[in-house]
Amino acid sequence: xxxxxxxxxxxxxxxxxxxxxxxxxxxxxxxxxxxxxxxxxxxxxxxxxxxxxxxxxxxxxxxxxxxxxxxxxxxxxxxxxxxxxxxxxxxxxxxxxxxxxxxxxxxxxxxxxxxxxxxxxxxxxxxxxxxxxxxxxxxxxxxxxxxxxxxxxxxxxxxxxxxxxxxxxxxxxxxxxxxxxxxxxxxxxxxxxxxxxxxxxxxxxxxxxxxxxxxxxxxxxxxxxxxxxxxxxxxxxxxxxxxxxxxxxxxxxxxxxxxxxxxxxxxxxxxxxxxxxxxxxxxxxxxxxxxxxxxxxxxxxxxxxxxxxxxxxxxxxxxxxxxxxxxxxxxxxxxxxxxxxxxxxxxxxxxxxxxxxxxxxxxxxxxxxxxxxxxxxxxxxxxxxxxxxxxxxxxxxxxxxxxxxxxxxxxxxxxxxxxxxxxxxxxxxxxxxxxxxxxxxxxxxxxxxxxxxx
Numbered sequence: 080x081x082x083x084x085x086x087x088x089x090x091x092x093x094x095x096x097x098x099x100x101x102x103x104x105x106x107x108x109x110x111x112x113x114x115x116x117x118x119x120x121x122x123x124x125x126x127x128x129x130x131x132x133x134x135x136x137x138x139x140x141x142x143x144x145x146x147x148x149x150x151x152x153x154x155x156x157x158x159x160x161x162x163x164x165x166x167x168x169x170x171x172x173x174x175x176x177x178x179x180x181x182x183x184x185x186x187x188x189x190x191x192x193x194x195x196x197x198x199x200x201x202x203x204x205x206x207x208x209x210x211x212x213x214x215x216x217x218x219x220x221x222x223x224x225x226x227x228x229x230x231x232x233x234x235x236x237x238x239x240x241x242x243x244x245x246x247x248x249x250x251x252x253x254x255x256x257x258x259x260x261x262x263x264x265x266x267x268x269x270x271x272x273x274x275x276x277x278x279x280x281x282x283x284x285x286x287x288x289x290x291x292x293x294x295x296x297x298x299x300x301x302x303x304x305x306x307x308x309x310x311x312x313x314x315x316x317x318x319x320x321x322x323x324x325x326x327x328x329x330x331x332x333x334x335x336x337x338x339x340x341x342x343x344x345x346x347x348x349x350x351x352x353x354x355x356x357x358x359x360x361x362x363x364x365x366x367x368x369x370x371x372x373x374x375x376x377x378x379x380x381x382x383x384x385x386x387x388x389x390x391x392x393x394x395x396x397x398x399x400x401x402x403x404x405x406x407x408x409x410x411x412x413x414x415x416x417x418x419x420x421x422x423x424x425x426x427x428x429x430x431x432x433x434x435x436x437x438x439x440x441x442x443x444x445x446x447x448x449x450x451x452x453x454x455x456x457x458x459x460x461x462x463x464x465x466x467x468x469x470x471x472x473x474x475x476x477x478x479x480x481x482x483x484x485x486x487x488x489x490x491x492x493x494x495x496x497x498x499x500x501x502x503x504x505x506x507x508x509x510x511x512x513x514x515x516x517x518x519x520x521x522x523x524x525x526x527x528x529x530x531x532x533x
Contacts, residue, residue, distance in 0.1 A: 097480030099159035103205035110142035115171025122265035131495035163205035173209030228287035235295035286361035303370035312380030370443035376421035419463035426471035446484035
């Protein structure tokens, strides 16, 4: 008997708990010629920036195969599907003229989901900034936040009658760090700490979009921020100070303004504009829930004398901290440590930090990269993290839902197609067919969800 067959059933989650799967537009849609260009199109056109030299021009061809994918979602038995809307598919120039064909696609997708009894959960921004806006300065400019609010209103006016649960932005921390500070994601800028205005303008865009969605009648709004515990490499003062600063940049910088209405001490004066306090009132527009993307904790120490490699990233020595590898834990094919207890620590730590100010939580992403269709290690990962989540809920943390990343193997950004996060295998070796094959983890999750609803 396989180890996964012998495990104890998952603990029971509340009956109203929301179960879902997640994807993003640029990673799965394809049909690149039927939308405006994004920063990722320009980034992947430069040789060497994507490890396997691929692009997302076709990806999973979800644009043409969405009915097949919705059928897979329905068969899985989840309640909801978190997808992202491609900003350049709806507004090819980033603002101005709206693409009727682009909106029509999302209209068809939402109709298909509703007909299948699956709740649509749109994300408005998952890193695919329209190239026309980026060429004018992109997220370094306040104007992009204003344009984002206009885009939010356009999409909500079209599908907001059927989609009520919305996400404004996905992982502004990673988009700031990887895309603008370190240059290892699109748009490929190497700004280091001069990227802080990018963080501010994304947060401002979030607040403006919340207002635009409310005006359009949307009643259930959150954001998807990535978070993870930060562990000092040692008890030394230097390592503890470095870990605290890393935690501030990757966790508190993106949570405090939304939850508390203020930046962490020492950050506000680094933000652009004449009146950051007025912007913070917009950023802190009340949300109905707060989304958490969790993958791993990070061990951090004092800076090392040379540039370091960490999780496939090259980190310059100018940084005032140095992430270190976590030993003694199993690893995913991405090299990320598998530490379910850190998930519990993160969630209870948020409760300790923010108390009654913390909105209800939704786990908007959690998943892992493993090769193979008989993916028992993914089953182990999901089983362990769901149990860790349940322990946090037993400790009093109000969590309302959980979305697996991801439904499909997809274009994994600078990794290309080398990392497979999907519950469903996609045969990228045959781009004409792109055959979908549910993995063992898909079958396991389907049965686990059935057991949650006796």
